[in-house]
Amino acid sequence: MSEEQIMEKIVGLVSDRFDIPADQITANTNFKDNLDADSIDLVEFTLELEDEFGNEISDEDAEKIKTVGEAVAYINSNQ
């Protein structure tokens, strides 16, 4: 899957989960600062990424993902 395709999928997931229009989401969108995500939101989103892309994300790696762009980069380098 190309990086663009991953970005498109992740934007869809973020838009749905955080109830925000897809065109307002960029690579710099920060889960905590821009989407008001708390720890439960972040774990739920990590599990959703695992379901969508089929690979397990360790707790240590999940903690490092702070923006949409970082999520895309993580999935892209671990596929």
Place this chain on the structure above:
Amino acid sequence: MKIAVDAMGGDNAPQVVIEGVEKARDQYDDLEFTLYGKTEEINKYLKDTKNITIVHSDEVILGTDEPVKAIRSKKQSSMVMAAKSVKDGENDAVFSLGNTGALLAAGIFVVGRIKKVDRPALMSTLPVANENDGVLYLDSGANASAKANYLEQWATMSVFYAKEIKGIDNPTVALLNNGEEYDKGDDMHKDAYQLLSNLENINFVGNIESNEILTGKVDIIVTDGFTGNAALKAIEGTSKIIMGQLKKALTENGIVTKLGAAIVSPSLNGLREMFDTSKSGGAVLLGLKAPVVKAHGNADARAVYYTIGQIRDMLDKKIVEQVNDYYND
């Protein structure tokens, strides 16, 4: 109606779980059960496999396990497998006597929240001192920190439950606070008071103080999980000490006191009956995409049986669907 049962959760599992499930199976023809757990352990106690399927699981989530880590790392545990089966549409509800925090995590992360419900709450039914059938009390500890709009949602969801399951036409709802006046409490409680006052579909009667929780004055009490849990533990601790002291006073002070104890014994049994929580069912995680219900870790087979009856009622009355329609239609 299909119920996924975590057969390995609880202090006396799987024995009491299986005894309770078999009693419920014998009572209700429309229930099917899948027991998740160690097959050889389950087979030791299971007498009849009618309407019961066993799915083997190798792992068990312990009471000491850290909840989120446990559900992420123990995917072959009885609790996570039961929750996953509901997520995958194989079963309609999850029942466990196991680790409360882990069940909460499995509920949120595996079964999932109803869209637009911010946080699920743990709702218990507490015994009361009047003729009413208990008080619905939420959140009894799922969310240590809460926002005012969470309490608004919990009040709304619990009203559905009170109407459908307990048959109360217009249930009264109160906010647990440190005084009855509207301006009592911290900012969150003041905001919650305003939000609850503005809700048209609930019968909000204002603040209630913790000394009135068990009076039966209202049908539903909403609170944040921190306050809810602290107050609940205070009640449990106080009643345990009083009952212990009472027993001691009636049995350790000579023949006259013992005779007196024998005379008041029927009344004391009535008191015990009044505060018997087995019939009240389990604690419900309200706000999830399917009923997820927790019975006490040391529950007996009778409590398991009553909790299964409660889950059956929730499925039959389509509580989850009603809440979902309310928020998403």
